[in-house]
Amino acid sequence: MSRVAVLKGGISSEREVSLLSGAAVSKALTELGHEVLDVDMGPEVVEQLAGLRGRVDAAFIVLHGRLGEDGTVQGLLELLGIPYTGSGVMASAVAMDKLMTKRILEAESIPVAEDVAVSAAEIAGSGLAKVASGVALDLGFPCMVKPNCEGSTVGASKASNIEELEKAVVEGLEYDDLLLIERYIEGREMTVGLLGEGPLVLPVLEVVASKGLYDYECKYTKGMTEYIVPAAIDDRLAGELGRLSLRAHHALGCEGFSRVDFMLDEAGGYYCLEVNTIPGMTELSLIPKAAAAAGYSFTQVVEMILATASLKIDRGKGC
Numbered sequence: 346m347s348r349v350a351v352l353k354g355g356i357s358s359e360r361e362v363s364l365l366s367g368a369a370v371s372k373a374l375t376e377l378g379h380e381v382l383d384v385d386m387g388p389e390v391v392e393q394l395a396g397l398r399g400r401v402d403a404a405f406i407v408l409h410g411r412l413g414e415d416g417t418v419q420g421l422l423e424l425l426g427i428p429y430t431g432s433g434v435m436a437s438a439v440a441m442d443k444l445m446t447k448r449i450l451e452a453e454s455i456p457v458a459e460d461v462a463v464s465a466a467e468i469a470g471s472g473l474a475k476v477a478s479g480v481a482l483d484l485g486f487p488c489m490v491k492p493n494c495e496g497s498t499v500g501a502s503k504a505s506n507i508e509e510l511e512k513a514v515v516e517g518l519e520y521d522d523l524l525l526i527e528r529y530i531e532g533r534e535m536t537v538g539l540l541g542e543g544p545l546v547l548p549v550l551e552v553v554a555s556k557g558l559y560d561y562e563c564k565y566t567k568g569m570t571e572y573i574v575p576a577a578i579d580d581r582l583a584g585e586l587g588r589l590s591l592r593a594h595h596a597l598g599c600e601g602f603s604r605v606d607f608m609l610d611e612a613g614g615y616y617c618l619e620v621n622t623i624p625g626m627t628e629l630s631l632i633p634k635a636a637a638a639a640g641y642s643f644t645q646v647v648e649m650i651l652a653t654a655s656l657k658i659d660r661g662k663g664c
């Protein structure tokens with residue numbers, strides 16, 4: 346038995362989801378016999394984490410989005426000397442930045458959708474109309490506009506013409522000063538979970554969102570999305586997605602667990618969208634679902650993640 350702090354909530358747009366994930370993880374940790382300290386992370390993060398020093402053996406981080414999943418909390422835990430689950434500072438920060446992630450994936454020859462980055466400064470300088478027509482020329486329609494550092498499809502939308510593109514850009518800029526605009530991949534959506542030491546590559550899971558786009562509502566409303574695991578794809582493709590996911594996990598330096606999202610197009614092409622370093626952890630979330638298909642219970646998933654809790658920065662060298 347150990348004393349484990351479950352860090353949940355936070356101040357990002359994904360706070361509500363994190364609270365649900367946190368409750369599920371706490372329950373599983375209690376079942377495993379650990380002494381659980383629930384920490385609802387508010388704006389006083391520094392004080393809250395400092396207060397854990399000496400009181401817990403590990404922190405189980407179930408925060409999604411900025412100032413939680415992005416390396417900041419991980420950095421503070423490193424400084425405090427509190428072992429924590431999941432990826433370290435660098436992998437967390439890179440994975441939160443979709444554009445940076447794609448540049449690393451490209452260097453690893455992992456296919457990604459063609460993209461253009463658009464900043465608020467560029468729009469302020471050149472004007473929305475000029476920037477949008479440049480994007481249309483580069484990528485064509487439809488395209489997908491996403492805030493670079495958001496999750497849960499918050500602030501993201503599909504644009505099929507120049508008016509929609511301008512609207513999507515204005516909306517996206519409410520969430521981030523940098524937008525990632527991608528060629529829209531028409532087709533099927535797959536995700537691959539990586540779990541624990543090793544890590545273990547979970548079966549490919551297909552997401553069939555009733556709205557086409559796997560948006561916030563489809564992600565978190567029961568019955569709005571169908572999940573098929575193992576996905577109905579041939580073994581060769583399933584193996585390829587598994588190998589690419591493992592490569593993406595290692596290329597970014599992820600640890601403990603992660604989930605890699607893909608789109609498949611109708612011509613048989615596949616494109617990696619992003620790597621999630623703290624994916625959803627409710628019992629209905631995708632990693633627990635894929636793990637169940639491989640024979641692991643939710644409690645076992647939590648146990649496997651907890652087993653990887655550590656400080657990732659070596660204190661023995663150069664310190």
Ligand SMILES: Nc1ncnc2c1ncn2[C@@H]1O[C@H](COP(=O)(O)OP(=O)(O)O)[C@@H](O)[C@H]1O
Nearest residue numbers: 458489495496497498527528529530558559618
């Ligand atoms: N280039 C794209 N083509 C088609 N659909 C996309 C594309 N990019 C994202 N999507 C859709 O938007 C959802 C969210 O995008 P993603 O990049 O995974 O960001 P996040 O999950 O962090 O919000 C995906 O699950 C997918 O349904």
Ligand SMILES: [Mg+2]
Nearest residue numbers: 497606618619
């Ligand atoms: Mg995603």
